[in-house]
Amino acid sequence: MAILKIARMGHPVLRHKADPVADPTAPEVRQLVADMVDTMEDAGGTGLAAPQVHISARVVVYKVSATRLEEGEEEVPLTALVNPVLTPVDREKIHGWEGCLSVPGLTGLVPRHRAVRLQAITPEGEMIDRTVTGFHARVLQHEIDHLDGKLYPQRMDDLSLLLFQEEMRFGIPERARDLMESESIEVDDAQDVETV
Numbered sequence: 220m221a222i223l224k225i226a227r228m229g230h231p232v233l234r235h236k237a238d239p240v241a242d243p244t245a246p247e248v249r250q251l252v253a254d255m256v257d258t259m260e261d262a263g264g265t266g267l268a269a270p271q272v273h274i275s276a277r278v279v280v281y282k283v284s285a286t287r288l289e290e291g292e293e294e295v296p297l298t299a300l301v302n303p304v305l306t307p308v309d310r311e312k313i314h315g316w317e318g319c320l321s322v323p324g325l326t327g328l329v330p331r332h333r334a335v336r337l338q339a340i341t342p343e344g345e346m347i348d349r350t351v352t353g354f355h356a357r358v359l360q361h362e363i364d365h366l367d368g369k370l371y372p373q374r375m376d377d378l379s380l381l382l383f384q385e386e387m388r389f390g391i392p393e394r395a396r397d398l399m400e401s402e403s404i405e406v407d408d409a410q411d412v413e414t415v
C-alpha cells in the first residue's frame with residue numbers, strides 16, 4: 220500500500236496533457252492503479268487521475284456510490300480506465316456541484332454533457348465502449364479533463380458559483396438555485412459534494 224502525494228492547482232503536472240499508456244496491461248499500470256486507489260480512499264475522494272499524483276499517464280480510477288444515482292442509473296464499482304476517450308452524445312449540458320482533491324476546500328457549479336460515449340481499456344485488458352449519463356458522465360468528464368491539463372474551474376461559466384464547501388452551510392447561492400431549477404435538477408440545501 221502506498222499513499223501518494225496529491226498535486227494541487229498551480230503545479231505544472233496539472234496543466235500538461237498526460238501521455239498515453241503504451242501497454243495498458245503492464246504490471247506497472249496495475250501497481251499505479253493500486254496506489255491511486257489507496258490515495259483516493261485515504262483522501263476521501265471518489266475519483267482520481269494519474270496527473271493528480273504527479274504521474275503523466277492517461278489512467279483514472281473512480282467509483283459512483285449508490286447515494287449519487289439518479290433514476291435508472293446503476294452504481295459503478297471501483298473502476299480503473301487506461302487511455303479513456305469521451306465523445307459527447309448530444310449537445311445538452313447540465314450543471315452540478317464538483318469538488319476536486321487538487322483544489323481542496325472549494326466547490327463549484329460546473330456545466331457538463333448529460334451523456335457521453337466512453338471508450339477505454341482496463342488494466343485487465345477489457346475493452347469498454349458504452350454510453351454513460353448523470354453523475355457517472357460528470358465524474359468521467361472531470362477525470363478526463365485532468366488528463367488534458369484542465370481543472371473544473373476552467374469549465375465553469377459563472378465563477379460567482381465557486382465557493383468554499385464549508386460556506387455552503389449558509390445555503391447555496393440564489394443564482395445556482397435558479398440555474399438548477401431551470402434544468403430540473405433537485406436542489407438539496409445540504410448539498411454534499413463528492414471530491415473527484
Ligand code: NI
Nearest residue numbers: 319320321415
Ligand atoms: Ni479532480
